[in-house]
Amino acid sequence: MLDAKADRHLASNWNDAKAEAMSEPERLLYRSNLLGADKRITNYGGGNTSAKVMETDPLTGKAVEVLWVKGSGGDVGTMKLDGFSTLYMEKLRALKGIYRGLEFEDEMVGLLPHCTFNLNPRAASIDTPLHAYVPRAHVDHMHADAIIAIAASKDSKALTAEIFGDEIGWLPWKRPGFELGLWLEAFCVENPEAKGVVLESHGLFTWGDDAKSCYETTIAVINRAIDWLDAKTAGVPAFGGPRVVSLAPEERRAVAARLMPVIRGLVSKDVPMVGHFDDQDAVLEFVNATGMEPLAALGTSCPDHFLRTKIRPLVVAFDPAAPDVEATLASLPEAVEAYRADYAAYYERCRRPTSPALRDPNAVVYLVPGVGMLTFAKDKATARISGEFYVNAINVMRGASAVSEYRGLPEQEAFDIEYWLLEEAKLQRMPARKSLAGRIALVTGGAGGIGAAIADRYLREGACVVLADIDAAALDETKAALGARHGADVVGSVEMNVTSEDAVAAAFAGACLGFGGIDILVSNAGIASSAPIEETTLALWDRNMAILSTGYFLVSRAVFAVFRAQGIGGSVVFIGSKNGLAASPGAAAYCTAKASELHLARCLALEGAPDGIRVNVVNPDAVLRGSKIWEGEWLEQRAATYKTDKDGLEEMYRQRSLLKRSVFPEDIAEAAYFLASDASSKSTGNIVNVDAGNVQAFTR
Structure with missing residues (x-):
């Protein structure tokens, strides 16, 4: 019998009292979520x-047997x-009668909708036959690292027998589909006492008569594999032992922040990509190892790993013992081009007459000795998850190479999965990308009303956003609110004083590390002051100039460096003010600093144009609601200047506008979105007034 050691690596989290009150489908969901919650399981x-x-x-009111199985594209956790x-199980069994053989197995996927029970709109996955034809009530299929380490070994069959005896069987590699479902059925019929089967280069199937026993069998099988691997690999240097030593954490992050914008620019010529950095211990152990490069060249084994991480990673030429970042940066264009050429050659070697066209030939995973792993994909979540998949692959390679010889998927098998027509059909069904998908924006003053509204607008269009603000408490609150609305993956934050060169440099390095680079800078950090000229102190004058002029210069200089490293253009949006064009009484310091912003924007538009960098300005006026600069003294000062009270000030501004309308943060956000989007791709050096009409601020 499978043992149930008290010190197993994976704990059973099944709660009988909780499960007792559930229906059978609810217990299936409960089991699924428990299994998916631990990435060591799948x-x-x-x-x-x-x-x-x-x-x-x-239709009939009669009892029928129905297969509940995870649908296409879901996550069990x-x-x-x-x-x-x-x-309907009856209809699924009937499919066996019309199956025309291995050459035609893909057509069976098109018949699965005819088996749908109760008009369920959830599409069935290609793994449906694998579950349907196992003659047990409950079935789990997991991709545990410990199991795949055995499944991806040269001696996979013998090791499975050594670890599990007759309780867990073994089947040779077969691409998921109808044929593999029939293989599983035949195995179960021939081995009625077996509790599961290891699929070569793929994963684990286990089963049971009820949800709890199936769950506990899955946990026990994985634990046995973990225990066996631990015993066999104790004292064995992973991947042949270390070849280099990691840089210190801060040095690793600094190197990654330099590399990521350059790589991102090289792989984003057609579609903008988002990056992710990972320097966890498992990654560093691998990238620093003697055996890293030959193992990486073999590619991954499990189909799920492979689909997320491409045929193989790109190993970046970097020596942490004698770090030369400039030399590494200079080598990247050739390395990326060589990878693309190699990928195109792989496509030509393996393509079939019906294969879809060549897809993006760039690497997904980049391994940097002494530094860590960089991953790039069309969105942040996919980049992060791709990294997680490669960590799974690392764990598999560690175990397999220690107890046997690691084997990746054969090249033709890998290609047939990557360019599977069914996989292509799934890609074609994906929704159209949003207008700012893959773009990365940094918004200064991001915790204020206008900054937060702009961030929200960009996030709604698919961008990733880094909020920068000097107010740490407001920054945390805004990040949490936007993360809850749009997802934690796409919202970053950094505490930053725009008047500090060091703080600005650190913030931009952090943005590059967090997302791979920057496409959009919204320079919005601001203050406001009001005083007659004779009461305007030098300190007040300097403060306005430091934040509203020098601060805009510092963040612009930093973003231009990132834009030029990427080489794919960029957009800068200054949030100016009507006061930059139209003077106001009692606000000389503020108006002068705002005018400085406008001329800086014009200068930057000239400098940036040859590199596709656009610089434009949004000029708001009288945005009282939600704007932080209207809190405290500024509101009181302006009310005094116009001889009204706080309640009357907004009405006064509305009535003095040509359109007699109030201006809100969302109005500014709409203009900032337009100037950052491709809709304004032919505009630079422009000013868009969002002030409900002020004749003094007309630019012509």
Whole structure:
């Protein structure tokens, strides 16, 4: 029997009292979420679970057997009940009668919708037959690192028998699909006492008669593999032992922040990409190892790993013992081009007459000795998850190479999965990208009303946003609110004083490290002051100039360096003021500093144009609601200047405008979105007034 050691690596988190009150589908969901919560059991989006449940047929009112199985594209750790496909088992069994053989197995996927129970809109995955034809009520398919380490070994079959005996079987590599479902059925019929099977280069199938026993079998099998690997690998240097030593944490991050914008620029010529950096211990152990390069060249084994991480990673030429970042940066264009050429050659070697066209030939994973791993994808979540998948692959290679010889997927098999027509159809069904998808924006004054509104507008259009602000408490609050609305992956923050060169440099390095680079700078940090000229102190004058003029210069200088490192253009949006064009009484310091912003923008527009860098200005006026500069003294001072009270000031501004309308942060955000988007791709050096009409601020 499979043992149940008290010191197992994975704990059973099953709660009988909680499960008792659940329906059978709810227990399936409970089991799925428990399994998916631990990435040692399965990776994000990988694996699937199922249960065969008796349901009432909505047409006949009779009891029928229904397969509940994770639908296409879901994640067992986070899915809800609506993430399961439901199919009549009777109809699924009937499919075997019309199956025309291996050459035609893909056509069976098109027949799965005909088996749908209760008009469930959740699309069935290609793994559905693998669950349907296992003659047990509950089935788990997991991608545990410890299991795949055995499955991806040269001696996979023998090691499976050594660890599990007859309780867990073994099947040779077969691409997921209808044929593999029939193989699993035949194995179960021939081995009725078996509790599961290891699939070569793929993962683990386990089963049971109820949800709890299936879950606990899965946990026990993985634990046995972990224990066996730990015993076999104790004292064995991972990946042949270290070749180099890691840089210190701050040095690693500094190097990555230099490399990422350059790589991002090289891989974003057609579609903007977002980056992710990972220097966890498992990654550093691998990138520093003697055996890293030959193992990396073999590629990954599990299909889920491979689809996320490409045929193989790109190893960046960097020596942490004699770090020369400039030399590494200079080598990147050639290295990236060589990878693209190699990928195109792989495509030509393996393509079939029906293969889809060549896709993006750039690497997803970049390994940097002494520094860590960089990953790039079309959005932040995918870049992060791709990194997680490669960490799974690292764990697999560690175990497999220590107990046997690691084997990646054969090249043709890898290609047939990557360019599978069914996979292509899934890609074609994906929704159209939003207008700022893949773009990265840094917004100064991001915790204020206007800054937060701009960030929200960009996030709604698919951008990643780094909020920069001097107010740490407001920054945390704004980041949390936007993260809850749009997802934590896409919102970053950095505490920054725009008047400090060091703070600005650190903030921009952090943005590059967090997302790979920057496409949009919104320079919005601001203050406001009001005083008659004879009461304007030098300190007040200097403060306005430091924040509203020098601060805009410092962040612009920093972003221009990033833009030029990337080589893919960029957009700068200054949030100016009507006061930059139209003088106001009692505000000489503020008006002069704002006028300085406008002329700086014009100068930058001239400098940036040859590199595709656009610089434009939004000029608001009288944005009282939600704007931090209207808190405290400024509001009182302006009310005094115009001889009104606080309540009357907004009405006064509205009535003095040509359109007699109030201006809100969302109005400024709309203009800032336009100037950052491709809709204004032919505009630079412009000023857009958002002031409800002020004749003194007309630019012509």
